[in-house]
Amino acid sequence: MFSNARYKVSCRFFLVLAIPGDGAARLGLVVSRKNVPGAVQRNRLKRLIRENFRRRQSQLCGANLVVLARKDAHRHPNPALNRKLDGLLDDLLGKMRSAGAAEPGTANPDTARRESP
């Protein structure tokens, strides 16, 4: 998925990859112990990402996402991270819409399933 992701947006805290799909939108989390050492902070980031995904789920029209937390993302408070994620998802939706106008999405769900977790 990292190599054949169709869409890619990122900032200092997160990297978001996406492949269009059909059916329910799906989310993969990558929050490594290397980037975020403490278990409590790791849980916090995962909750935050899931919450944002849940809020925007209906707009994503079945896309498969992978969100990677970068190093030191846990050093920032929730409101700042929420704003960043919100912005990233906006960018992603923008890219998907402009691409979708040119070419109707033909994703390969099998590939996505194999590599998403």
Place this chain on the structure above:
RNA sequence: CGAGUCAGCCGGGCAAUCGCUGUUCGUGUCUUUCGGCGCGGACGGAGGAAAGUCCGGGCUCCAUAGAGCAGGGCGCCAGGUAACCCCUGGGGGGCGCGAGCCUACGGCAAGUGCAACAGAAAGCAUACCGCCAGACAGCCGUCUGGUAAGGGUGAAAUGGUGCGGUAAGAGCGCACCGCGCGGCUGGUAACAGUCCGUGGCAAGGUAAACCCCGCCCGGAGCAAGGCCAAAUAGGAAUCCCAUGGUGCGGCUCGCACCGGAUUCGGGUAGGCCGCUACAGGUUCGCGGCGACGCGGGCCGCAGAUGAAUGAUUGCCCUCGACAGAACCCGGCUUACAGGCUGACUCGGCCU
């Protein structure tokens, strides 16, 4: 009021809305059950350290006649416990005015080893300055011998004080203190007491140095272990077809390879159990100084599996630290914003 010691507790609160997960009830649906998937309601949903994984157990599988060796752990005494390197009580030693705190606290007159610098000398040693005697010299001094009281070195120097004694001295002798051994008394014991006897008594320290002595220890871990069980490939058994097909070969002969059906066991993906009810919590009574034990009542208190406790908003306060269960307990250790309670000690002031 100030300073301090010990023990224990709390670890933001409330409300609304939107979510996650488990149990349960109702309901819809799928194929009837089992069960799956929805929807709705109710209830439960991280910690004092969940952490480090440092000890000890339960549980599971494997191994195992017994004993020993190796290796490791522990080490004053008594008790508690499922067990412990833990806890409680007691003893010895050290620190503090004190409440209290700390303590790997068996053995070095079995063996081996180690000790920088200083110092004469640091282990089966010895005399630098001294003191004393004798000889030489005869003003200082030199040599030989005795001695270890005084000085000096050191973390540590072969018991301390006094008197006797002596050339000067020395446990050389004596008294007291200290120490060792034996007895007695108290105590379950460690140990204490010192009434008595006895030895003039030490060539010391270090065993978280090797070692010796005593006691204890089988291994691996819930990804333990067990159950259900696709697809694909391979295996076994039975039955059927039975002399067929393919390749070599000119052909016959011959050689090699290839069938179908059913059942079975192993077993991967996947699912389920293990999985939370217990060395459980709490309260009362009894026993015990206490750790804890016994008995009765009451309570049900997370079970996730890419891994659930959150988000947003509002109000309040002291403005929120360290930090996230993964089979379960008992400990230890470490991290921690801030706050609360009780007992006690020392000092000051007032009555």
